[in-house]
Amino acid sequence: MVKANLIKENLAGDRIGVFFGTLAPMHIGHQAEIYKAAALNDGVVVITSGYTGDRGDQIGLPVEKRFRYLREAFNDEKRIKVDYINEDDIPQMPNGWQEWTNRLVETIKRNITNPNAHITLYTGEEDYKERLETLLPDDEHWSVSLMDRTILKVSATAVRKDPLGNWDYINRVFRRHFAKKILVVGAPQTGKSTLTRRLARTSNSPFSVEFSRTYQEKSNVFDSELLLKDYSRIIQGQYDANSAEINSPANNGLTFFDTDAMVTMAETRAWLSDADNQKLKALFDNTIGEEELDLILVIPPEVAVDNGADEDYSRLFDKHLWQIIKEYGFEDKAVALKHEGQGVDHDGYYARYLQALHIIEERVGVNLTKV
Structure with a gap:
């Protein structure tokens, strides 16, 4: 099941960036990459993905709640649109790559106006990049960019383990949860x-x-x-x-x-x-x-x-x-x-x-x- 951000127009332009992940929670490292994608493209679709019982849900941040927080976090950014993917009805990774990629493509398309726009997906995982490049539509409209995760040394895992110790890294909207x-x-x-x-x-x-x-x-x-x-x-x-x-x-x-x-x-x-x-x-x-x-x-x-x-x-x-x-x-x-x-x-x-x-x-x- 996918639900779009209902309070914004779909993104227009010839170049669209896509930032995806669990985002449980979103931290300043995520933000930096999202803003980088926004600067390099005409717009960015931010997608949080997850299922019942995932690492976010285990700390009281189910995917729907993460979606709400993300949409609030970017409510004043006209060129950033938020969406989410609920994975409950598809096989869990690593068995659901094809189904998840198909849903990712559908989610992106429902948030943009130009069907011929070039889509760049941003990921910090090398194996994600390799897998997506084999599963995305086989045409010139799709590419995957590997993020530099060494610039800001913070992880959502570290935040979940010690929120107060990593307080300065947590996005302000997500802080209320912790x-x-x-x-x-x-x-x-x-x-x-x-x-x-x-x-x-x-x-x-x-x-x-x-x-x-x-x-x-x-x-x-x-x-x-x-x-x-x-x-x-x-x-x-x-x-x-x-x-x-x-x-x-x-x-x-x-x-x-x-x-x-x-x-x-x-x-x-x-x-x-x-x-x-x-x-x-x-x-x-x-x-x-x-x-x-x-x-x-x-x-x-x-x-x-x-x-x-x-x-x-x-x-x-x-x-x-x-x-x-x-x-x-x-x-x-x-x-x-x-x-x-x-x-x-x-x-x-x-x-x-x-x-x-x-x-x-x-x-x-x-x-x-x-x-």
């Missing part, structure tokens, strides 16, 4: 916003702020006055704020979130009736289901109580929060920050900060505690 997402939660007045900000700045990472606070200040409403429509906007607003940090150019592999939809859900369970909560459930299910968090740092309710917050509400909120974390399958990602302070750190802020750094290092594999 970013580690760390959520900081807790009852009001636990200092979660301060902790989120300081953890993020310790690692020079982007962080989101609590959207509901901004929304309530702008609307001038208290927690007890929020209606269903308010919570709907807060749920979507926080999700958008968190997504913006994942897609931020500042994303260095770690992203920190000050609350999310699970926190809002804990609030609605405390403030709204069962009937109103049921009306929000579908939105919560969809939003929380898309979060794919890597780590949740939970500040205990005792911190809020020590800061003068209502004890009954703080403990009720914490109870709801842990129930929700468990309900949505994030229990193994959640860690309570229970370290208590000593001496001048009587409030425990520094102790919890250090504990959080060690947990991130242990769970995510990023060194934040040693220089």
Whole structure:
């Protein structure tokens, strides 16, 4: 099955380049060759190819998702068009060369306007070049060029093995797939916003702020006055704020979130009736289901109580929060920050900060505690 890029016109011109591969993920080496092909031709067709269970699919990047990312990555390039080949219904390599080549030719032709254009395929594999030269149409319109892979010494295999260690090589659109997402939660007045900000700045990472606070200040409403429509906007607003940090150019592999939809859900369970909560459930299910968090740092309710917050509400909120974390399958990602302070750190802020750094290092594999 082949699907074309629906938002661009087919490529025109007498010379068309074709760049193909698994592209799981696309890195700057791929980009350099694609731009080279674009400079040497009137247009370039970029094709990602794969099947269910391939090396991309094994890390959560099936061929259809790679296609979407590639199309987004080149959305402002009029002379670069993206397509993909799903190989599920043809023999896997090395047994499917003829079928795959036939499909490749069909894919190229459906993306160009000139049937007589000269097509140059670019590959970094010598054996691919030799094989394609025997299987492509036997006429002067087709040729295969071998890329110089020594210019940029990076491989998709290395990126898959160590994404954070190879972060600078990953295409920006693909980075969102590999970013580690760390959520900081807790009852009001636990200092979660301060902790989120300081953890993020310790690692020079982007962080989101609590959207509901901004929304309530702008609307001038208290927690007890929020209606269903308010919570709907807060749920979507926080999700958008968190997504913006994942897609931020500042994303260095770690992203920190000050609350999310699970926190809002804990609030609605405390403030709204069962009937109103049921009306929000579908939105919560969809939003929380898309979060794919890597780590949740939970500040205990005792911190809020020590800061003068209502004890009954703080403990009720914490109870709801842990129930929700468990309900949505994030229990193994959640860690309570229970370290208590000593001496001048009587409030425990520094102790919890250090504990959080060690947990991130242990769970995510990023060194934040040693220089």
